[in-house]
Amino acid sequence: MHNRALPYLLTLPSLILAAVVIFWPVVDLIQIATHDVSRFGQLRDFSGLDNFAALVADPDFIKALLRTGVWTAAVVGGALLVSIPVAVILNTDFYGRSLARVIVMLPWAVSLTMTAIVWRWALNGESGMLNSALRGLGLADHNIQWLASAATAFPMQIMIGILVTVPFTTTIFLGGLSSIPDDLYEAAALEGAGPVQQFRRITFPLLKPFVNIAIVLNTIYVFNSFPIIWVMTQGGPANSTDILVTHLYKLAFRIGKLGEASAVSLVMLAILLVFTAIYIRLAMRGERA
Amino acid sequence: MIAPKLKRTIIAWGLLAPLVVVTLFPFAVMFLTAVKPAQEVLTPSWWPSEFRWRNFYDMWVQAGFGRALFNSLYVSVIATVGAIVISIPAAYAMSRFRFAGHGAFRQFLLVSQMISPIVLVLGLFRLLASFGLVESLNAVGGVYMAFNIAFTVWMLQSYFDTIPRDLEEASWMEGGSRWLTLRKVFLPLCVPAIAVTAIFTFINAWNEFVVALTMLRSQESYTLPIQVFSLVAGRYTVEWHYVMAATLVATVPVAILFVWLQRYLVRGLALGAVK
Amino acid sequence: MAISKWKTGLLAGLSVLALAAQANAGEVRVTVAEYSAKTGPYFQEVEKAFEAANPGVDVKFEVVPWDVLLQKLTTDITAGTNADLSIIGTRWLIDFVQQGVAEPLDGYITPDFKGRFIDTFLSPSIMDGKTYGLPIAASARAMYYNKELLEKAGVANPPATWAELKDAAAKIKALGGENYGFGLQGKEIETDVYYYYAMWSQGSEILDKDGTSGLDSPGAIEAAKLYKSLIDEGLTQPGVTSYAREDVQNLFKQGKVGMMITAPFLSNQIKEEAPKLKYGVAAIPAGPTGARGTYGVTDSIVMFSNSKNKDEAWKLLDFLFQTDWRAKFTQGEGFLPVNKEEAKMDYYVNNADLAAFTALLPDARFAPIIPGWEEVAQITSDAIQKVYLGEGDPEALLKEAAAKADGILKK
Numbered sequence: 001m002h003n004r005a006l007p008y009l010l011t012l013p014s015l016i017l018a019a020v021v022i023f024w025p026v027v028d029l030i031q032i033a034t035h036d037v038s039r040f041g042q043l044r045d046f047s048g049l050d051n052f053a054a055l056v057a058d059p060d061f062i063k064a065l066l067r068t069g070v071w072t073a074a075v076v077g078g079a080l081l082v083s084i085p086v087a088v089i090l091n092t093d094f095y096g097r098s099l100a101r102v103i104v105m106l107p108w109a110v111s112l113t114m115t116a117i118v119w120r121w122a123l124n125g126e127s128g129m130l131n132s133a134l135r136g137l138g139l140a141d142h143n144i145q146w147l148a149s150a151a152t153a154f155p156m157q158i159m160i161g162i163l164v165t166v167p168f169t170t171t172i173f174l175g176g177l178s179s180i181p182d183d184l185y186e187a188a189a190l191e192g193a194g195p196v197q198q199f200r201r202i203t204f205p206l207l208k209p210f211v212n213i214a215i216v217l218n219t220i221y222v223f224n225s226f227p228i229i230w231v232m233t234q235g236g237p238a239n240s241t242d243i244l245v246t247h248l249y250k251l252a253f254r255i256g257k258l259g260e261a262s263a264v265s266l267v268m269l270a271i272l273l274v275f276t277a278i279y280i281r282l283a284m285r286g287e288r289a
Numbered sequence: 290m291i292a293p294k295l296k297r298t299i300i301a302w303g304l305l306a307p308l309v310v311v312t313l314f315p316f317a318v319m320f321l322t323a324v325k326p327a328q329e330v331l332t333p334s335w336w337p338s339e340f341r342w343r344n345f346y347d348m349w350v351q352a353g354f355g356r357a358l359f360n361s362l363y364v365s366v367i368a369t370v371g372a373i374v375i376s377i378p379a380a381y382a383m384s385r386f387r388f389a390g391h392g393a394f395r396q397f398l399l400v401s402q403m404i405s406p407i408v409l410v411l412g413l414f415r416l417l418a419s420f421g422l423v424e425s426l427n428a429v430g431g432v433y434m435a436f437n438i439a440f441t442v443w444m445l446q447s448y449f450d451t452i453p454r455d456l457e458e459a460s461w462m463e464g465g466s467r468w469l470t471l472r473k474v475f476l477p478l479c480v481p482a483i484a485v486t487a488i489f490t491f492i493n494a495w496n497e498f499v500v501a502l503t504m505l506r507s508q509e510s511y512t513l514p515i516q517v518f519s520l521v522a523g524r525y526t527v528e529w530h531y532v533m534a535a536t537l538v539a540t541v542p543v544a545i546l547f548v549w550l551q552r553y554l555v556r557g558l559a560l561g562a563v564k
Numbered sequence: 565m566a567i568s569k570w571k572t573g574l575l576a577g578l579s580v581l582a583l584a585a586q587a588n589a590g591e592v593r594v595t596v597a598e599y600s601a602k603t604g605p606y607f608q609e610v611e612k613a614f615e616a617a618n619p620g621v622d623v624k625f626e627v628v629p630w631d632v633l634l635q636k637l638t639t640d641i642t643a644g645t646n647a648d649l650s651i652i653g654t655r656w657l658i659d660f661v662q663q664g665v666a667e668p669l670d671g672y673i674t675p676d677f678k679g680r681f682i683d684t685f686l687s688p689s690i691m692d693g694k695t696y697g698l699p700i701a702a703s704a705r706a707m708y709y710n711k712e713l714l715e716k717a718g719v720a721n722p723p724a725t726w727a728e729l730k731d732a733a734a735k736i737k738a739l740g741g742e743n744y745g746f747g748l749q750g751k752e753i754e755t756d757v758y759y760y761y762a763m764w765s766q767g768s769e770i771l772d773k774d775g776t777s778g779l780d781s782p783g784a785i786e787a788a789k790l791y792k793s794l795i796d797e798g799l800t801q802p803g804v805t806s807y808a809r810e811d812v813q814n815l816f817k818q819g820k821v822g823m824m825i826t827a828p829f830l831s832n833q834i835k836e837e838a839p840k841l842k843y844g845v846a847a848i849p850a851g852p853t854g855a856r857g858t859y860g861v862t863d864s865i866v867m868f869s870n871s872k873n874k875d876e877a878w879k880l881l882d883f884l885f886q887t888d889w890r891a892k893f894t895q896g897e898g899f900l901p902v903n904k905e906e907a908k909m910d911y912y913v914n915n916a917d918l919a920a921f922t923a924l925l926p927d928a929r930f931a932p933i934i935p936g937w938e939e940v941a942q943i944t945s946d947a948i949q950k951v952y953l954g955e956g957d958p959e960a961l962l963k964e965a966a967a968k969a970d971g972i973l974k975k
Contacts, residue, residue, distance in 0.1 A: 007383075125802060145802055149805060238949040254634070331817060
């Protein structure tokens, strides 16, 4: 092309916009994390890695770190397991397909915070509508105290996490599926391949790049997701459903340890960076990520 | 013998049933709580003794819903239009030019998605505050715009990549300038992709919570998620029927968008996302 | 440094977009916590009346949901965009004072003005002899009991001691059905406080005399064991760790709970939402020695040191603390009067519910004025939740928590 500057000119506005939002706060975070900082963010002495050391020494942080791994893997994995078959079904031609698609997408239409509030309300032990539904249907004979302990609360939160991740994931897969030409299937059918074989030979390989995208983006979003756990349990009881974001929120805005909170967020950023780098290397080799 | 499509229909709905039930469950809870008379809200019975449609009207007035609805629309539109207008040139450049830093830019965009808004908000707020942009709906719209840039550029570029260059080249042959070709040939082909990307941005902005909460301070400028949240958060008593009514009504505009764009959504994404 | 150059560059670029938003002369911004649906309208009314009486002063009330108040204040103060006045939890005040954020008001306070307040509620806002805040909301806790349930269970008088409470709860449980004796809060704000009620009645305090945590004292351990035994014997609602204060109050409004401890505003809610409920308010049960304690809470309105319109802000404070405006606020929200004149009004004098609360005031404890109090409270809540869940021996859990708390208290 003749004009060498043109592509840079065209990308510049978006680069600046994205950079302002990211670059500035991150610089800020690094400064806060490496300084002794007052309750209201005034920087005092440079403290090096003290804030990070304090984190490592905190058993709650380590537990939250591990739990974040479980949370992210379960929600991303679960959403994947649900979304692939759902997308395959929604890609076939049946009566009411448009309606089904809209229903599957519905959770996307509500802000996460409100979804979590509604679920918290529905999961209430005595006046929650889930318990009364289960009892009405004869599926439970006493009220289940869903949010009273992590043993029931955390799986519920994961379930809700999956539920709100499915619309986005399914939409991506639907896109992938509709780009697969029908004649591929017809040819396979002629060769006597059944539906399962068709899925394994045609659908899945062609869907793979979409799966990779979904995994990377969902991991980023779920890892950072705050409202579901915060609204329902605030990471409790006794920090037993805490993930890194909720831990960070408590550190920053409850207890007022802005330095440690900033350190947590840098650790989180590092984890995501490493994860995506490795994942893109391994899974997306040969593709343009 | 039943028709194959009917058979498929039964199987499809049968398989989808569990997901449909779980998906609709919270909406059923919202709806039924929203129409309950105030005294029945706390009893866990499913069916209200009478349908109080008035709750919607009362909520609208008491919660100042109209104002919040307008604010939400306002920031979402700013974010959507802005993000699209800024990312089209970038995506076009990424798709049609080879230039140094191409890959790095793309990766940078991905990295920009990696920081939780909760974390960003403190630094961002300090930045905006130093310019006196607090309490400005425009600034909130601008932040949403910036948050969504990465996604919109990615989506649009992926879609642009799928549009064959032959069409543009043919137009150049005929003496069309790059600009003319862009306008008359290229962009019309991109309308579905642009529509889909716009919807994504719109939904994200519509539902965004943390930034709005931090930046907006008066009831007059609250967006819907904040307005509804303020009915719940830390009040000594919560009027659940209003909360549920508000949540439900806030869902409607987006749900209508889904119905309308459902076909586009799938087709547009088909070509985007991956390439 | 390269980074700071970058920053200045960005700043310069952005400042083109910036709007001037300096505080206008005569403008007073006030951050207020939203206590109920009535809070917003009340302050709107104040705004109108005040502006009418003080032409040239422009008041802006910014109503913030209570749950995110501290978050908003933190971000605002960090960025220097805080209002002129703000309502804060008085327990946060020491942090504000230590960081030099709150302005002492002594220069404005006349003896006459000071005389308007009931000392019990003003004193938590005084530090090192300086008044940093004025109590805008005050409450204490007392025990609500469901008259009908107690009657049905054959309990004549509301229990006066924890032993009687346990006994009454057992009788309510024996009624069968979904009736629970004692509503025990085990989640979110004030989970630790709910435990202090029992602890205080055992003669223990949050902080020992030497300033270390009292959580490892025999009384504190006894109290934890008492609550645990209530849970184990089925005398509380099931799943206590999923019940925040509001959830327990809802159970009480539904008539499912025999007794619970909470603030005066529950009376207002019952009046509006469950008018048929027959209930009474009594003292918090006492321990074996007759010791008892209630939790006194005030929220203070503070002036920020960086306010540019302190005189106007003070005028507004003076206006807010007139008896009539106070009464309207207190009665609407269901708090206790902080003004002496206000307390003499019929509304308070002839109100049996409120009398129970005011009678408890001599036994009121306020959150200790120590930096890092929120963290200590968090540690206590976590430990007591573990006790409720049965995740370990109460004594061991509390001793561990006390050690942790001491680590913070030493700093």
